[in-house]
Amino acid sequence: MSLPQFITVEGPIGVGKTSLARLINARYGFHLLQEIVEENPFLGRFYDNIDEWSFQTEMFFLCNRYKQLNDLSKQYLQRDQSVVSDYNIFKNTIFARRTLSAGELDKYLSIYDIxxxxxxxxxxIVHLTASVETIMGRIAKRNRSIEQNMDPNYIRNLRDDYEVFLERYSVEHPDVPILVLDGDKLDFVERPEDLDFIFQQIDAILKKEQPTHA
Structure with a gap:
């Protein structure tokens, strides 16, 4: 019996992670894991004042994602059931390094490691990336009240942080394939041919073949 797959879809806020994870779920029948976002009681205040509310926000996300992944492992992966998730827990360190002070970051990373x-x-890992303009347009389209004051510079920095992190991750974890998809070129929600292209890339990776680049 083949080992269960655990596909994580990652990228900056608003790039389409949840939409793609749901489409992968529908195609392959993997269990779908979605991160808790709007239930975070600190998130709205975080976007209004990042310095004041960053530690509370990041700790809430970390604890909830830990609980989700712990349950996921026991209920699905350890029972040979494949999973697709719209986040990877390493995202916590990307956000924390961007938002926390040096003293808070040291404490946070110690807890994260444990x-x-x-x-x-x-x-x-499916890495979705796009221009700031594309991302901001998608954020506006989904019209979440907590994201109305989103700063484009924050999105730009976050997008760049993902690029740097995943380049380093690919070196440190050469056994984990990373499929990079350009959200400016691919619209997998509106164009079925783009979604088919993405599925071809995923099929190739799952079959241990080398995918082409989007």
Whole structure:
């Protein structure tokens, strides 16, 4: 029996992670794991004042994602059931390094290391990226009240942080394939041919073939 797959879809806010994870779920029948976002009681205040509310916001996300992944491992992966998730827990460190002060970051990373020491690792990471203009347009389109004051510079920095992090991750974890998809070129929600292209890339990776670049 083949090992269960654990696909994580990652990228900056508003790039389409949840939409793609749901489409992968529908195509492959993997269990769908979605991150808790709007339930975070600090998030609205965080976007209004990042310095004041960053630690509370990041700790809430970390604890909830830890609980989700711990349950996921026991209920699905350890029972040979494949999973697709619209986040990878490493995103916590990307956001924390951008938002926390040096003193807070040291404390946060210590807790992160303890909680994630035995977490399940992705068998495939799908990295969605796009221009700031595309991302801001998608954020506006989904019209979440907590995101109305989103700063484009914050999105730009976050997008760049993902690029740097995943370049380093690919070197440190050469056994984990990373499929990079350009959201400026691919519209997998509106264009079925783009979605078919993405599925071809995923099929190739799952079959241990080398995908072409989008």
């Amino acid at each position: 909680l994630t020491a035995d977490m399940p690792q992705a068998s495939l």
